[in-house]
Amino acid sequence: xxxxxxxxxxxxxxxxxPESKDETNGLPIKQFPFPPVIILPMAQHIGAxxxxxxxxxxxxxxxxxLAKAGGYVSVPIHAPVSxxxxxxxxxxxxxxxxxxxIFLEAFPFSTQEVLEGNPINPDTSTPExxxxxxxxxxxxGLGGAAFPTHVKLxxxxxxxxxxxxxxGIECEPYLTTDHRVMLEQENDIFTGIKYLLxxxxxxxxxxxxxxxxxDAANHLKKHIPxxxxxxxxxxxxxxxxxxxxxxxxxxLGKEIPSGKLPIEVGVVVVNVATTAEIGRLLPHGxxxxxxxxxxxxxxxxxxxxxxxxxxTPLRFVLEQVGVDEEISEVYMGGPMxxxxxxxxxxxxxxxxSGILVFTKKDVSRTPKTYPCIKCGACVDAxxxxxxxxxxxxxxxxxxxxxxASDFNLMDCFECxxxxxxxxxxxxxxxxxxxxxxxxxxxxxxKKEKVDA
Amino acid sequence: MLKKTLDISSSPHIVKGRSTEDIMKNVVxxxxxxxxxxxxxxxxxxxxxxxxxxxxxxLTEHFLCNLSKKETTVNDYSAVITGLLLGLSLPPSFPLWMxxxxxxxxxxxxxxxxxxxxxxxxxxxxxxxxxxxxAFPVAITTWHPAFLANRFSTISGSIYTWPFMEPQYxxxxxATPLSAFKFDGITTSTAELAFGQxxxxxxxxxxxxxxxxxIYLIARNMMSWRIPVAVLLSAFLLSGVLYLFNSELYxxxxxxxxxxxxxxxxxxxxxxxxxxxxxxxxxxxxxxxxxxLTIVIRIxxxxxxxxxxxxxxxxxxSPHIDSVIxxxxxxxxRKVKAV
Numbered sequence: 001x002x003x004x005x006x007x008x009x010x011x012x013x014x015x016x017x018p019e020s021k022d023e024t025n026g027l028p029i030k031q032f033p034f035p036p037v038i039i040l041p042m043a044q045h046i047g048a049x050x051x052x053x054x055x056x057x058x059x060x061x062x063x064x065x066l067a068k069a070g071g072y073v074s075v076p077i078h079a080p081v082s083x084x085x086x087x088x089x090x091x092x093x094x095x096x097x098x099x100x101x102i103f104l105e106a107f108p109f110s111t112q113e114v115l116e117g118n119p120i121n122p123d124t125s126t127p128e129x130x131x132x133x134x135x136x137x138x139x140x141g142l143g144g145a146a147f148p149t150h151v152k153l154x155x156x157x158x159x160x161x162x163x164x165x166x167x168g169i170e171c172e173p174y175l176t177t178d179h180r181v182m183l184e185q186e187n188d189i190f191t192g193i194k195y196l197l198x199x200x201x202x203x204x205x206x207x208x209x210x211x212x213x214x215d216a217a218n219h220l221k222k223h224i225p226x227x228x229x230x231x232x233x234x235x236x237x238x239x240x241x242x243x244x245x246x247x248x249x250x251x252l253g254k255e256i257p258s259g260k261l262p263i264e265v266g267v268v269v270v271n272v273a274t275t276a277e278i279g280r281l282l283p284h285g286x287x288x289x290x291x292x293x294x295x296x297x298x299x300x301x302x303x304x305x306x307x308x309x310x311x312t313p314l315r316f317v318l319e320q321v322g323v324d325e326e327i328s329e330v331y332m333g334g335p336m337x338x339x340x341x342x343x344x345x346x347x348x349x350x351x352x353s354g355i356l357v358f359t360k361k362d363v364s365r366t367p368k369t370y371p372c373i374k375c376g377a378c379v380d381a382x383x384x385x386x387x388x389x390x391x392x393x394x395x396x397x398x399x400x401x402x403x404a405s406d407f408n409l410m411d412c413f414e415c416x417x418x419x420x421x422x423x424x425x426x427x428x429x430x431x432x433x434x435x436x437x438x439x440x441x442x443x444x445x446k447k448e449k450v451d452a
Numbered sequence: 453m454l455k456k457t458l459d460i461s462s463s464p465h466i467v468k469g470r471s472t473e474d475i476m477k478n479v480v481x482x483x484x485x486x487x488x489x490x491x492x493x494x495x496x497x498x499x500x501x502x503x504x505x506x507x508x509x510x511l512t513e514h515f516l517c518n519l520s521k522k523e524t525t526v527n528d529y530s531a532v533i534t535g536l537l538l539g540l541s542l543p544p545s546f547p548l549w550m551x552x553x554x555x556x557x558x559x560x561x562x563x564x565x566x567x568x569x570x571x572x573x574x575x576x577x578x579x580x581x582x583x584x585x586x587a588f589p590v591a592i593t594t595w596h597p598a599f600l601a602n603r604f605s606t607i608s609g610s611i612y613t614w615p616f617m618e619p620q621y622x623x624x625x626x627a628t629p630l631s632a633f634k635f636d637g638i639t640t641s642t643a644e645l646a647f648g649q650x651x652x653x654x655x656x657x658x659x660x661x662x663x664x665x666x667i668y669l670i671a672r673n674m675m676s677w678r679i680p681v682a683v684l685l686s687a688f689l690l691s692g693v694l695y696l697f698n699s700e701l702y703x704x705x706x707x708x709x710x711x712x713x714x715x716x717x718x719x720x721x722x723x724x725x726x727x728x729x730x731x732x733x734x735x736x737x738x739x740x741x742x743x744x745l746t747i748v749i750r751i752x753x754x755x756x757x758x759x760x761x762x763x764x765x766x767x768x769x770s771p772h773i774d775s776v777i778x779x780x781x782x783x784x785x786r787k788v789k790a791v
Contacts, residue, residue, distance in 0.1 A: 012782075017466060173466065245782065258783035328459045340460040358465070365461065370472040370528060371570030375725045376676065384782040389730055390774070408781045416464030423472045424570075430462035 011249040013383050014238040015417045017173050017336065019212055024296050025176040027304040029184055033320065034081050034106050038311035040066065041091050043099040044349035045140040046147045047073030052102060058085045063115035063286050066102055075138045075148050077102075078287030080309035082110040092346050094332050094339050104311065117285030122194040130199040130282070137281045138288045138350070143167060143178075143242065143271035144333050146351030149278070152270070153199045155263060161200040162266035165251060166193065166207040166275055168216065169235070169242035172334025175354045177292040178272050180305045182209070182216035185276045186223045192279030193228060200268050205230040207272070208251050210237045239336065240415040244269045246383050258411050273353075291350060297331075299324040299357035308348055315344035317355060326359040336416045370424035378418035378428065384411045388418035388428045395431035403432075404439045412436070472569075475674045476529035482665035483536050483720065489661050490654040494544035495603025497596060498654040500611055502539030504548045508555025509535030516564045530569045534558050537577035537720055540655025541713060541760070542584070545596040545621065547613035550588050554580040574767045575724045578760050585760070591619055595628055595651045628652045629711040631756040633703055645710035656713040666719035675723050678732060682739020683718035683746075684709055690747045702751065714746060717759035727767040734770075734777040741766045 043049040048070030054060060060079045067077040083106040091101030120133040135150040155161050166189070170178040182189065193205055209217040211234050221232045235241060235250050245256050247269060254265045262269050277288060290309045295302075301322030308317065314330070331338035332352050348355075378388035386408055394403045403409040409432060418428045490498045513531035517524040525531075538558050542551055561583070562576030563569070585592050596608065610619035629640035629650050644650055648658030656662075669675035692705040709715070722728065722742050729738050742762045749758025 015468075017468075249782075255783050258781065260783070329461065329465065330458055331463075331465055335466045336464040338463060338465065340458070340463070340465065342458060342460050344458070356465075363459075363465070364469055365465065365467050366471075371568065373472055373475075373570050373725045374728070374730050375472075375475065376730045379730050379779065385779040386781060387730065387778065408784065411781055411783065414463070420464050420466065421468050423468075423470050423475055425467065425471065427462055429464065433462065 009233075009250060010236055010238060011241065011246040011383055012385060013381055013417070014240065014246070015381050015420055016237070017239055017420060019237070020173045020296075021176050021179070021212065023303050024174075024294055024305055025179050025213075027176075027180075029180050029292055029305045029307055032306040032308040032312070032317070034112070034309060035312045035316040036106060037086065037313070038081055038083070038104040038106065038309060039091050039101055039313055039347040040077055040080070040104065040311040041093045041099040041101040041347065041349065042067055042070075042077065043093060043097070044077075044146065044310075044351065045075055046145065047071065047075075047151075049099060050074060050077045052088060052100065054085050054102070056085055056088055059083070060085060060104070061115050062110075062112050063117075063289060065287065066104075069135060073148055073151050075135055075140055075150075076287065078138055078289055079104060080289040080311050081106040082112055083107050092343065094341055094346055094349065094352075096342060114284075114286055114289065117287070119285045120195075120282045122191070122198050122282075125198070127199045127201060130195050133282050133285070134195070134199070134278060137278070137286065139274060139277055139281070140350050141271055142273040142277060142291055142350065142353065144337065144351050144353050146349070149270065149274055153196065153268060155200055155268070159263050160266060161202045161263060161268050162204065163252065163268075164193070164196055164200060164202040164205045165247060165262075165267055165269045166205060166272050167242060167244075167247055167269050168207055168209040168213070168220075168272040169247060170213070171210060171237075171239045171242040172336055172338075172354070173239075174296045174356055175294045175334050176296075177294045177305055177353055179213050179216055181273045181276050181292055182213070183219055185280070186220055188276040188279035189220070189272060190223070190225050190228060190230070190279065191283065192275035192277070193230060195278050195282055196268075196270060196275060197228075202268070203229055206251055207232045208235055208241075208247055209233070210235055210241060212237050240383055240417065243383070243413060243415060245413070258408065288350065291348075291352070293348065293352055294354040295321050295357075296354065297356035297358050298362040299327050299359045310348055310350055312348045313344070314341065314346055314348065314355070317348065318344065318357065323357050324359045326361070327357055328360045329358045329363060331356040331358070336420070337414065366425055369426055372424055372426060375423060377421040377423060381417040381421045383415060383417060384408070384413070386412060388432075391435075392426055392428045392431055395435050400435045400438045401442070403435050409435055409439065473528050476533060478669060478672060478674050479533050479720070480529055480536065482669050483533070483540070485661050485665060486540060486655045486658070486716075487536065489648060489658045490540060490544075493598040493648055493657060494596065494654055495600065496605075496607050497544040497603070497611060500548060500607065501542050501544060501546050501551050501654055502536065504551040505539035505542065505555045506532060506535030508552050509538065509559050512556050512559040513564070516560060525569060528569060531559060534563065534576045534580075537575075537655075538580050540716065541577065541581050541653050541721075543592060543595055544654050545594065545608040545610045547588075547591055547619045548611055549613065549615045550584060550591060553587075554584045557583045570726055572726055573771070574764055575721050575727050578721060578764050578767075581760055582764060593631075594619075594621055595631075598649065598651050598657065628756065629707070630750065633707070633711075634750070634756040639703060639707060640711065642706055642710065645707065650711075653713060653716075656716045659710040659715045662715045662719050666723075676725075676728070676735055678735040679723045679728060679739045680718040682736045683722055683743040684714070686740040686743030687714060687747050688743075690744050691751075694747075694751065708747060708750070712750070712757045713759040717746075717763055718742070721759075722763050722766070727770055729770050729773040729777065731774065731777050731779055734773045737773055737777065738766050738770055741769065
């Protein structure tokens with residue numbers, strides 16, 4: 001309630017969209033079948049694309065390295081399945097750009113055992129060895145951002161990480177992967193935390209979970225190993241609590257300064273599924289081959305949480321689960337921040353947390369927009385406390401520089417709360433996304449001129 | 453085989469579903485009890501005045517949309533609200549042709565020349581009323597008594613006045629509580645004010661029904677609670693201080709809140725979203741300005757009522773409030789930026 005908001009255990013503003021999690025949060029994670037052909041784009045994380053080290057026609061084993069990291073902010077890619085490299089060619093990615101990709105044809109009768117690598121022991125390894133191990137395992141943020149985890153965990157010189165926050169918020173409607181991972185993979189999570197503590201040199205861990213996943217919170221609480229300094233914090237349900245900034249504020253009451261990372265206030269935030277993946281892979285020195293994905297939405301027949309090999313074509317996934325004839329929109333990720341894909345020939349990547357299928361009649365968005373009536377609903381929703389109404393008006397006048405310099409445009413992280421509440425149905429986030437790109441481009445051009 | 457092409461859109465892919473039209477519609481619903489009470493207490497006169505103002509407003513909006521070859525915007529209900537509010541702020545025996553002129557002015561000058569819904573600087577209904585007040589100062593301050601026995605059978609002669617003719621008033625009387633106090637020093641009891649046993653503009657007489665409509669809209673989250681609270685609180689405080697200072701000279705704060713158009717203005721006119729600020733602090737300042745100005749005009753001004761001019765003045769400053777008062781953005785220290 002707006003009247004009594006004491007900001008305790010939460011952040012300011014935010015919204016309460018329907019959670020829509022009931023259909024899948026009770027369904028245990030199931031293994032998905034291997035597709036006949038796996039398509040692996042090399043640009044599936046933030047940073048430099050991976051560099052292919054295999055050739056066409058080569059036979060590879062599941063877990064074998066296919067591409068090495070393209071730099072420090074990059075990760076390698078491993079074979080999700082044993083098979084033959086059929087082709088190396090351009091493939092479409094989620095955002096519409098083309099990327100170099102590998103077409104890997106699975107052996108139909110292989111046992112699909114995973115290749116073992118160099119195990120890393122959390123007790124005897126140095127932080128550097130662990131970070132290297134995390135990079136070698138090809139791990140990126142599985143919450144959706146797909147930012148290389150080893151970069152995030154690297155505490156810069158002069159900074160100290162006091163608190164490690166494990167993000168089990170999963171505030172996006174429909175998605176239940178983190179929920180299921182917390183219920184089913186507690187051992188992997190705690191092993192992963194051991195690696196993370198060593199890598200960041202932290203003494204304290206808080207697992208943040210929203211109140212709609214109390215069963216997961218209780219389950220984790222029950223299984224906390226005696227030797228780990230872990231506590232579980234249950235937070236009131238509110239979107240976008242899963243955003244790093246909001247989560248740090250909700251748990252610690254601190255604000256991360258504009259344009260800075262959580263380490264500025266002594267915090268590192270890691271997604272819970274990423275933590276579980278670290279705990280599962282590093283003891284065996286393996287690379288990531290699959291991930292848990294929620295398949296849901298009104299247009300899906302067999303909804304659920306599935307472990308799906310990375311590189312599985314979207315078309316194959318949807319054929320397996322069965323979709324409504326009238327399928328009109330497919331989102332990769334949640335409905336608030338996910339991307340609507342334009343075709344089914346793209347494949348699952350490391351950052352895919354959900355696949356949502358909507359039919360025409362389920363899409364609540366209407367094309368009719370009204371002028372901004374300055375009702376202030378967006379101002380009351382924006383978790384960064386921006387004025388989306390004013391920004392939207394400026395965007396219409398293409399006053400992009402003013403948006404950035406006077407109205408903190410660049411602090412917007414596109415959570416979509418303003419567009420969600422807008423009674424005039426103004427596509428504010430779309431304006432801001434465009435404006436941010438243009439501002440960044442102009443800044444880059446300016447820099448180029450100065451350098452030249 | 454799955455269909456190959458899909459629709460794409462920018463996130464978020466779900467929306468709350470409440471539209472601007474829904475908000476406007478609810479304001480109309482909340483105004484209807486006020487309209488009904490108005491007709492109940494002033495009879496056919498009020499019905500005719502309110503109907504004329506509303507009908508003209510909607511017609512003007514439709515006509516102007518046609519003229520500029522745009523799709524008509526009458527179905528967003530904002531013109532209905534403007535018309536209703538104008539009708540409710542006019543005296544019951546107001547000549548209809550003047551109400552007709554007011555309806556046209558409200559939409560055309562108050563709203564349309566600024567660019568239509570969302571762009572108006574002032575509350576359109578008040579722009580119309582201000583013009584009418586300037587053009588017809590006598591007609592707009594000639595009040596009509598409430599609860600006349602024949603109010604459902606006869607219509608005042610002044611209503612039918614031909615354009616540009618002197619209106620003939622048959623039932624002369626009915627000073628409003630404010631003018632009675634200001635010019636004759638007569639006070640009205642609180643109960644009479646609260647339950648609308650008084651004369652005044654068609655819609656301003658029953659404070660309780662107006663307040664209930666406001667509570668409905670606030671409960672449905674379709675109106676900022678800060679504006680009416682700020683307006684009423686500041687008016688109450690200032691008149692309260694004056695009353696404590698000299699209770700002979702100044703009326704009681706309760707009388708100030710319930711009399712005249714303060715309640716109607718605070719709940720339905722000051723809360724026009726388009727012409728009010730957007731940040732919480734801005735809303736408090738805006739409401740405070742209206743409340744204080746109203747009391748200042750009522751007590752020291754030449755007019756007995758000051759709500760209309762206070763709101764119009766506050767509307768004019770509202771964009772400036774917004775450019776000075778901004779929320780402190782997350783992770784920054786800056787609170788106020790110089791204009």
